[in-house]
Every structure is written in C-alpha cells, then in structure tokens.
Amino acid sequence: MSAALVVEAPGPFTTLQDLGRTGHQAAGIPVSGALDPESLRLANTLVGNTEGEAALEMRLAGPTLKIAADHVRVALCGASSPLEIIAPERGEIAPWRTVRLERGAVIRVPPLRESVTAYLAVEGGFDAPEILGSRSTCLRAGFGGFEGRILAEGDRLGLNLDTVAARPEIRAARPPTLTPPERIRVVLGPQDDYFSEAGLATLLTAEFVVTKDADRMGLRLSGPRLEHQRGYNIVSDGIATGAIQVPGDGQPIVLLADHQTTGGYPKIATVISADLAALGRLAPGATVRFSAVTVEEAEAARAARERDIAALLRSLEPILVDPKTLSSVALLAVNLVSGVVDAPRAG
Amino acid sequence: MSNEIRYLPSGDCALTIEFGDRVDRSLSARAMALRRALERGSIEGVIETVPTFRSLMVHYDPLVISGARLRAQIEVLATDEAEAEAEGRAVTLPVVYGGSHGPDLEDVAKAGGVTAEAAAKLHSDITHYVYMMGFAPGHPYLGDLPKELTLPRRKTPRTRIPAGTVAIAVGQTVIYPFESPGGWRAIGRTPAVLFDIRRDPPSLLRAGDHVRFRPIEVDEYDHLLSRPAAERVEIAGDSA
Numbered sequence: 111m112s113a114a115l116v117v118e119a120p121g122p123f124t125t126l127q128d129l130g131r132t133g134h135q136a137a138g139i140p141v142s143g144a145l146d147p148e149s150l151r152l153a154n155t156l157v158g159n160t161e162g163e164a165a166l167e168m169r170l171a172g173p174t175l176k177i178a179a180d181h182v183r184v185a186l187c188g189a190s191s192p193l194e195i196i197a198p199e200r201g202e203i204a205p206w207r208t209v210r211l212e213r214g215a216v217i218r219v220p221p222l223r224e225s226v227t228a229y230l231a232v233e234g235g236f237d238a239p240e241i242l243g244s245r246s247t248c249l250r251a252g253f254g255g256f257e258g259r260i261l262a263e264g265d266r267l268g269l270n271l272d273t274v275a276a277r278p279e280i281r282a283a284r285p286p287t288l289t290p291p292e293r294i295r296v297v298l299g300p301q302d303d304y305f306s307e308a309g310l311a312t313l314l315t316a317e318f319v320v321t322k323d324a325d326r327m328g329l330r331l332s333g334p335r336l337e338h339q340r341g342y343n344i345v346s347d348g349i350a351t352g353a354i355q356v357p358g359d360g361q362p363i364v365l366l367a368d369h370q371t372t373g374g375y376p377k378i379a380t381v382i383s384a385d386l387a388a389l390g391r392l393a394p395g396a397t398v399r400f401s402a403v404t405v406e407e408a409e410a411a412r413a414a415r416e417r418d419i420a421a422l423l424r425s426l427e428p429i430l431v432d433p434k435t436l437s438s439v440a441l442l443a444v445n446l447v448s449g450v451v452d453a454p455r456a457g
Numbered sequence: 458m459s460n461e462i463r464y465l466p467s468g469d470c471a472l473t474i475e476f477g478d479r480v481d482r483s484l485s486a487r488a489m490a491l492r493r494a495l496e497r498g499s500i501e502g503v504i505e506t507v508p509t510f511r512s513l514m515v516h517y518d519p520l521v522i523s524g525a526r527l528r529a530q531i532e533v534l535a536t537d538e539a540e541a542e543a544e545g546r547a548v549t550l551p552v553v554y555g556g557s558h559g560p561d562l563e564d565v566a567k568a569g570g571v572t573a574e575a576a577a578k579l580h581s582d583i584t585h586y587v588y589m590m591g592f593a594p595g596h597p598y599l600g601d602l603p604k605e606l607t608l609p610r611r612k613t614p615r616t617r618i619p620a621g622t623v624a625i626a627v628g629q630t631v632i633y634p635f636e637s638p639g640g641w642r643a644i645g646r647t648p649a650v651l652f653d654i655r656r657d658p659p660s661l662l663r664a665g666d667h668v669r670f671r672p673i674e675v676d677e678y679d680h681l682l683s684r685p686a687a688e689r690v691e692i693a694g695d696s697a
Contacts, residue, residue, distance in 0.1 A: 137663065353467060372507065
C-alpha cells in the first residue's frame, strides 16, 4: 500500500492546513489556513519543504500516528512539547527539529505546552489534492485538507514520499519565543464609531479572558462590556482576519482563519497581522490586553516580524551529539542507527 | 446621490471602501464597479476583493503595498457602473413554495395581510438582485422584497434548515447551500445546487446576478433532484 501516516488516535482537533485559500472570499469561501503561520513555515523549512506546504495542525494535543512508509522525516513546531516515540522503543524528540522515522514506528504529540496550536510537517508533504489553490481544510463546506474534515481514527494520510535519505538532522538554533506579547496591537475600526468613548477606552485598558469558546473561527473573549452607541447591527460588510466584532452582549470575538467572509456586527478594531500568530497560540483561560497603533505602525511591525522570521528560517543548524551519551533513542534521533541499517536499501 | 466615500482600514491587510450604510442598489453598483476596476487595474499587492451591499473590502499584502499607497491608487481608478451592472447574469431557479418545503410561508403571508399563494406570487413575480455572497460558501443575499414580504427574522432560530431552503427576512432573500441552523423564514426550497466544490466555479451564484424564482410543484422538485445539477437551473448571459 502507498506511503501513509495511519491515525491511531486523532487528537482533539487535527486538520491539514497550509497558508490559506485566497481569491474566493467573494463567493463566501473562507481563507482557512494555519492559525500560527510562523510555526507552519518553520516546520516545513526544517524538513526541506517550501514554507507553505500543507502540514498537520494540532489544537490542544496531537494525534498518535503509525508510520506506514519506509522512512519519514518529520518536524514538530509551535509548542514546547516533545514528539513522543511510543514504538519500537519509547523516547522523546525535542520540538523545533527534524527526526527520521522507520516503518512501524508510532509517534504521539502529547498535550501542547506554551501554545494550543502546533504543526507536524513531513518531508515531501502530504498527498492531498490542491483545491482552489490550497490544501487547507474548509470545515464549513467540507472540502480541502483530508476529506474536508478533522482527522478520525483509522484515517490513512497519504504521503508524497515513501522514503527519505539519511542525513544529519537539523534544528532551529533559537526556537521562537512563545510568550504572548504583553499587549496585542490593534488598528481601531472599521466600525469604531459604533462604540462610545467609554467602550473604546474599555477595549484599550481592560483585561479580557479567552473563553472555552475558542476555535479556528475565533476567540470569544470575556471582560467588561464594550459599550455600543449606535446599536449592534450594521449592514453586512467584509471581515478581515483579526477583526474584533462585538455583538449585543458587549463581549468581543476576535475572528481567526476560518471566519466567515462577511458579517453584520460592528467591528471595533482589527488585530495587526504581526500579532495574529500570537492569537492562534492562546489557550482558554489566557488573558489578553490590547493597545492601539496606526496602520503605518502596523505595517512597520509586520515588516520587522517578517525579518525576524526570515532570520529564524536561516538559523537552522545540524544536531551534534556527544558519542559518550549515546543511547538508542539518541542514535535514532541523529539517524546513526537507521542510517547505517538502511544504507544498503537506500543504495 | 452622495459621493462621499469612506476609506476604513480593517487592520493592515484590508481596506474597506464604504459608499454608504444602507442596502441600496446604487451603492452596490458603485461597489461592483470598483471591484471591476480593481480587477482590470491589477494593483500589485491586492489579493482579492469582496463586494457587499454597500462597500467593497480589498484584501492586500502589506509587505507589497502600504494602506496609504493602496488608497491613493484606488482614488484615481475610473469606474463604470453601467458596465458593472451589465455583467450580471440572468438566473432562473425552480422553487417549491410552502408546505414542508417552506414551513414559514403561512406566517409570512399572515404578517403581510395576504394569502400564502399571493405571498409566493409576490416573491416569484419580481427579479431579485444578488447583492453579495457571505455567511457560508455559495450563500447569496438577494434583494429587494416588496413591503408585504418585509419582516424581521424569527425570534427563535430554527435548529435545522435543509440545504436549498429559500428564506426571507429584513427585506431580503437567502438560499442555504448547506443544512444549517438559521433565523430566516423558510418559504420554499429549490433543487438547485448552490455550492459544489467539484464544479468550476463551485458557487452557482455571484454578486451582481439577477435571479427569478420559478414556482414548481413537489413532483417537479422530486424529478429535478434526479437530474444532473446543471439541468436544474437556467443561466443566461454567462460571461465568466
């Protein structure tokens, strides 16, 4: 049978995502794509893919997967949890690095730490059809990704490569910091004039808590009421990712990748693109504060962020181990064992 | 007509160009004309545009173009509303009004002081205009309804509205492409397939289209369901 990862346990909310499906919002099709595109790009770069290849996006915890290919190279990025190896021997592989696994190996991504979103990329990518220019999962209409849905037990995730060459494994020299910024930056509007001065002041001074109602569509926050002054219905208009809409109850909802393309609630502000990945990492119970910046400041922040990511993507280094501390897991991790064993087969 | 245009930044990746704050054909025409001008002008950095009742949202890449520069380039674009209007196709959708296919038709008729038959006729005698797509893939918002059919959404949303349901509220008509909950008043159902990802393009309708509803009986509805999706609708003037 063709190369695959077999899902032994799916994790709470695992989907295939790339950098999103643009160009079809006028037909009501959401952009989708990674909640934390920075970690997706890093995971792909580590395994030698193009930055925007589709990878498994895991929320809260990841799946248990059995390798059904001769060799697979993977990288786990986005959270500080390790990749657990359950079979053939128990072990742990640090995040932000690559590892080569053999047929029959079973891996598991445990509950995520420091972020609720992480990515598992595989060298060569998943064998999923590109639909409307993207492999992202569109849950609303049930297409894209793996059969348009979250993973389920027994799924076979096809892989483009049945084997990958043995070579030194690599890691990100300085993994990105996952600590959320003290304040999430927003640009006020497009409907800030629907809110009283007190309502706007509350947005920029109060602390909000991420509720359990946090998914790929948005984060429902709880905090002091944001006071409207012109009602809470607008004639529907477009929605940008990061928009903070405020329904009649005065509780803000920050819209994320799977948000609908248009909406009828006033949007008090929009989170700047440089801070969107941080939102995608927030767990229920986390607190959020906002500060307002201008569009020009947002643009400068995004350009700076992009320079940081570019530096991060260039900072990959080979993993070296001290031979005195070698264990079988460490050997697996640097590929000495499988590399030696498989050399004839690879030839 | 007021020419006051508002440029409303939606963060650093989108700019809303707002022509007014009403559901209004003349505002929609301006949004559609700007959309067309942007498609023709192909400003570097513009990713896509989304027309709505009264505005156009322009999504762009801030690493390629700044919001200020984008606005400056949009301000000098020439738009042609008549040309944009002519782009709309004429689409005819069969629909069964009332009964189990449109459980709210009786209430709608009662509120408007007419019979159910008259309410259905009011709905099928006019040409509807697709103002925008939103809420879900392939989900159209059509206007404008006569005053007899203008009423608010249901107080209690229905938990399950079948795919193809034609529903009205606030002077507009929507058609649900997928089964979903919803607060609009279900007056009928069409066998037309509003969204199919295997079709190119997947969405049956698009903003700017003109739609007529052709009343049919349940027998014809059932027959059409056995036919390929392309045979269930009539589309004229397709220039896509």
